[in-house]
Amino acid sequence: MSQAIVQAENLSLSYKSIRAVQNVSFTVNPGEILAIIGQNGSGKTTTVECTEGLRKPDGGSVLVFGKDPWLHRSQVYKQMGVQLQETEYPMRIKVAELCRLFASFYERPADWNLLLAQLGLDHKRKCPVRKLSGGERQRLSVLLSLMGRPKLLILDELTTGLDPEVRQNMWSSFENIRKNGVSIIMVSHYLDEAEALADKILYLEKGKQQFFGTQQKFREYVKSRVSPSEWKENCSLEKLYLMIAPKTTGLTMEGIG
Amino acid sequence: MKRFGVICKTEFCLFTRDFFSFFFTLVFPVLMLLLFGGIYGNMPVYEGADIRMMDLTIPAYAVMVMGVTGLMSLPLTIAGYKEKKIYKRFDATPAGKKSIMSAQVCIHFVMTLIGIIILLAAGKLLYQIRIRGTFPAICMGFLLSTASLFSMGFLFTAVGRDLKSTSLLCYLFYFVMLFLSGATMPDMLFPDSIKKFSGFLPMTHAVDLMQGVFAGDSLTRHLNEMLILGALSAVCTAIGVFLYKRQDWT
Missing domain, CATH: 3.40.50.300 (P-loop containing nucleotide triphosphate hydrolases)
Structure with missing residues (x-):
């Protein structure tokens, strides 16, 4: 066991x-x-x-x-990666910036460019996070939970x-x-x-x-x-x-x- | 270190996208300089004096820049992050909230410095201001004044239960001190009662210290201001840290 x-x-x-x-x-x-x-x-x-x-x-x-x-x-x-029940991000931050920021927290981060594409967020890279729809924010939240290859x-x-x-x-x-x-x-x-x-x-x-x-x-x-x-x-x-x-x-x- | 660099870079970008912080730290002091310079000119402080109005106005406006970043921009940023539970999200990473808060303090400090450098450059270019103080004395004045106003702002974020109450504290203290400390208009214009009240405001001591070190006074001549600002920094930081440790971040 x-x-x-x-x-x-x-x-x-x-x-x-x-x-x-x-x-x-x-x-x-x-x-x-x-x-x-x-x-x-x-x-x-x-x-x-x-x-x-x-x-x-x-x-x-x-x-x-x-x-x-x-x-x-x-x-x-x-x-360990987590997705919290309610998550807010800095107001003016853009999707790619947030991913880059989270990637910097880990020694061996996941390929977030690939994850963005796989989660259908590739075209939102330059979009401010606050302008994402509820579903898109949820997918971004999942992406961030995977960033550290947990x-x-x-x-x-x-x-x-x-x-x-x-x-x-x-x-x-x-x-x-x-x-x-x-x-x-x-x-x-x-x-x-x-x-x-x-x-x-x-x-x-x-x-x-x-x-x-x-x-x-x-x-x-x-x-x-x-x-x-x-x-x-x-x-x-x-x-x-x-x-x-x-x-x-x-x-x-x-x-x- | 690389991680902290990325956090600082991100926080810098966010600072520049915030109109209030950007405008009032980097642009507004220069506009004030142009406005009041246009009205009053750059006359000697009194007839025959070697020091001119702008030699005193620039260090006072430098304190105004510190006030914008330390009493408005930084505390409102921190209070916003707290209220929206953004720090909680960072706590759920190896970085933690402390590294984000440290980067925010760092960026606001750098922006204060940039704001003052722009102000000095404008003063030199437009009014040929003369800085008689030594570099170490000016640095000490800058560090103590910035530390005291930043620590006050930090305390407001610890005392304020939410963004609304923190904003109230920040606006109240900032505007009262802005107009009654000599940071925007010379305290020689104040009646005696206001002058007395002004003596209780931390920003007044920051203005006095900065004007003194810019004019070439030795630091020992401003021991009183230095002690007040140093003690204020220590007390506000200690109380702030104590209150933060008791707070529920979730």
Whole structure:
């Protein structure tokens, strides 16, 4: 068994009185894709931000490449690329300038000219980043996460804002990246994406870990949580998730009627 | 080092694309020089004096340049990066936010220097100003004045919760000091009450120090200003660093 790239044990973090994540434990091995799923506010982003060394957990531990990412951030980032949930860039910077800047952060940067072409941004090289569309910014964000030829990629809402065709292309790209031994942690609300790519699932509910394991085990977990009348065989990950996710009330006409 | 060079080059490009910073650092002081030079001319400070108006105006305008970069451009850039979480994105790279902030300070310092050199060149060309001070004394005056105003701006970014509150602090302090410190109009025109108030403004001491070292005064004659500006730099930087360490950057 090869050594885990990421090892989180009983990770906990509170924001004042709110316990954002409690006792979350998971591992990611080389070449594995982990999908973190859960509702809004379930602690997905907090979990990845602790893994990225951007937040200091107040309980438990996380090791990335055997190092604490909070204490050894610059060393860990030599092998880790991230795409944050929300990213802004300097207002007047142009696409090529931003790529050149990010390339300077790494000893052996990726060929960003090639990546620009592959992600369909080649014609936007001289365009200010703020003038890019949402999808183009998302693709640029993915490009920057790949700049350091990472061994671990953390993608927070990878395909939000992308059209279906680009999403599909992105999936196959990340499948190829994984084949080269890169591990990926992805946070996504698109469960078809998680189903297509992930080896393992980490399911969070109100900051608490409900499940961590393979997709097959997740199916068994859901089956154990629902009544036989609710259970359906061979349904998609999304339908499995909807069987157990906390129910929210929809919009009624009462408030506006 | 190569990385820092690329960051500085990028920050330089961004500075030149920001109309406010570019205009008020490099162009506006020269326009002021032309305007006030046109109105008042380059008369001796008093009848029979060897020092002329422009010999005193140029160092005062040099402090105005430091104020634009240190109290407006730099803090507003930093506050904007903080608010938009741009530093957070750089923290998610091997470079980290400190190298970006260092490059921003470095570029603003260089642009201050360029702004002052342009101002001096214009003064020499248009009004044949005379600089009597020694090079080391002028350098010391420049460094202390710049450090004090930059550290004040840095403190504003640490105290301000967002871009709006930082802007408020910057505009308030910058404009009050700009008009009441002698940086734009000579303090000899002020009534006594304003002169008293002016004594509490850091920029007043920067103007006094710069005018003194340009006129050829020895540094020992300006120990008071040097101590005030040095202490201000140390205190503002220390409080700023302390507050930054307690801030949530995410």
